[in-house]
Amino acid sequence: MPPRSIHFRLTVWYACVLAAALGLFSAMIWLSLRQQLVNDLDRELAASATRFRSYFLREAAMESGNHLKSELEEFSQALPPSSYLELRGPHGFEFHYPERGGVNPTRPTRHVREIRQSFPMAADNFQLLVGASTESIYRTLELLRLLLIALIPAVIAIACLGGAWLSRRALRPVDEVTSAARTIGIENLSQRLPVPETGDELQRLTEVWNSMLQRLEAAVKTLSQFAADASHELRTPLAVIRTGAELALRRARSPESYRESLTEIEAEAQRMTQLVEDLLFLARNNASAEGMPMQPVDPCDIVRGVAAELRELAALRNIDVQLNLSDRGVAISGNAPALRRLVLALVDNALKYSRPSGKVIVSLTASEELVTITVRDFGIGIPAADLPHIFQRFYRADKARSEGGYGLGLSLAATIAQLHGAAIDAQSTEWEGSIFTVTFPSRQVRVAA
Numbered sequence: 001m002p003p004r005s006i007h008f009r010l011t012v013w014y015a016c017v018l019a020a021a022l023g024l025f026s027a028m029i030w031l032s033l034r035q036q037l038v039n040d041l042d043r044e045l046a047a048s049a050t051r052f053r054s055y056f057l058r059e060a061a062m063e064s065g066n067h068l069k070s071e072l073e074e075f076s077q078a079l080p081p082s083s084y085l086e087l088r089g090p091h092g093f094e095f096h097y098p099e100r101g102g103v104n105p106t107r108p109t110r111h112v113r114e115i116r117q118s119f120p121m122a123a124d125n126f127q128l129l130v131g132a133s134t135e136s137i138y139r140t141l142e143l144l145r146l147l148l149i150a151l152i153p154a155v156i157a158i159a160c161l162g163g164a165w166l167s168r169r170a171l172r173p174v175d176e177v178t179s180a181a182r183t184i185g186i187e188n189l190s191q192r193l194p195v196p197e198t199g200d201e202l203q204r205l206t207e208v209w210n211s212m213l214q215r216l217e218a219a220v221k222t223l224s225q226f227a228a229d230a231s232h233e234l235r236t237p238l239a240v241i242r243t244g245a246e247l248a249l250r251r252a253r254s255p256e257s258y259r260e261s262l263t264e265i266e267a268e269a270q271r272m273t274q275l276v277e278d279l280l281f282l283a284r285n286n287a288s289a290e291g292m293p294m295q296p297v298d299p300c301d302i303v304r305g306v307a308a309e310l311r312e313l314a315a316l317r318n319i320d321v322q323l324n325l326s327d328r329g330v331a332i333s334g335n336a337p338a339l340r341r342l343v344l345a346l347v348d349n350a351l352k353y354s355r356p357s358g359k360v361i362v363s364l365t366a367s368e369e370l371v372t373i374t375v376r377d378f379g380i381g382i383p384a385a386d387l388p389h390i391f392q393r394f395y396r397a398d399k400a401r402s403e404g405g406y407g408l409g410l411s412l413a414a415t416i417a418q419l420h421g422a423a424i425d426a427q428s429t430e431w432e433g434s435i436f437t438v439t440f441p442s443r444q445v446r447v448a449a
């Protein structure tokens with residue numbers, strides 16, 4: 001039994017507590033038995049004294065001298081064994097039982113109980129002493145003490161053996177769970193610990209461990225899926241860049257042809273850079289806003305900035321971007337680059353999925369409680385079956401309809417909204433258009449005076 005095991009400590013504690021309890025119990029028994037025996041003896045002595053006194057008073061009225069003494073002696077013989085008695089009166093009257101210096105054993109000096117009484121007779125005063133040896137009481141008590149001393153260690157030893165067996169039995173499932181837990185690693189996270197059907201703390205602990213394993217498994221699955229998807233997405237632009245370069249290098253070409261190839265390669269590298277940046281952002285800010293300092297930000301500025309950034313793209317597709325911004329000066333606590341990325345993802349999608357010569361409306365309404373940014377387009381819309389999934393990473397509604405994105409824009413937008421405590425929502429009707437709404441809660445909003 002290793003000294004640091006619960007099993008060992010339980011047994012030691014059990015033995016200590018039991019020894020203390022038994023010691024206390026024995027001391028109480030010993031003391032109360034002694035008290036009881038001594039009280040009994042005292043009562044007996046008092047009864048003997050009373051009986052002797054009334055006998056003496058009756059006899060002394062009739063007899064005197066040696067005759068009286070022999071009557072008293074005869075009476076005293078009926079007293080309990082090991083008792084003794086003394087009576088002193090006036091004019092040197094003395095009576096001793098057992099007789100002093102006689103054949104009877106001498107009066108014991110150790111371990112005695114005595115009672116003294118004085119009583120009057122005629123004009124005289126008599127002193128009576130009745131005593132008895134307590135030897136037999138102490139012999140009984142000594143026997144009890146020896147019995148207890150011999151029995152207590154034996155009882156403790158038996159109880160410890162039983163306790164050790166019990167605690168080993170109770171803790172056996174812990175060992176089983178421990179060795180099962182040792183075999184679980186990243187490669188077999190789907191395995192679960194055996195749950196002992198005991199209904200106790202151990203069962204609850206194992207169930208908690210199992211639900212933690214389940215969450216870990218889900219997290220690892222998401223991470224590996226993310227890594228797999230990311231590598232898969234990176235392969236396409238890399239292949240485009242490589243084949244573009246290989247084709248350009250295959251034979252000598254005109255400077256214009258090289259320029260064309262390099263422009264293609266640059267465009268693809270730019271898309272890749274964006275993808276890698278988005279991936280990095282998602283990987284870094286997946287769970288916490290750490291490393292994303294929050295400051296008071298004017299959301300109208302952000303929207304205007306994004307509209308300016310995308311003006312060229314909008315012009316290219318002949319799309320009219322309308323801004324409906326609240327005139328109240330409002331500030332939200334946020335991270336400006338991240339918020340820009342959020343609005344950019346929504347407006348960029350609205351432009352991408354609008355029909356040429358369409359219209360995109362970006363509105364911002366502010367109240368004391370809420371700031372709401374709405375991006376509305378009248379484009380192709382999102383099929384109802386896809387709508388619940390569009391915020392998932394790498395999800396593209398319909399590859400044929402997708403405008404060459406990686407399916408990361410909305411998942412980034414959702415992550416950023418979540419880190420700002422904001423709610424993001426999409427409504428869409430196929431072939432009619434979509435409305436994306438981001439709502440910042442009251443604690444994020446500060447309306448300028």
Ligand code: ADP
Nearest residue numbers: 349350353381390396397405406407408409410
């Ligand atoms: P992507 O880079 O492919 O646009 P997103 O995460 O931004 O990725 O969007 C996911 C999918 O949601 C898109 O592939 C597209 O099918 C659909 N989607 C997003 N915004 C719109 C929109 N405004 N109109 C129609 N479909 C949209």
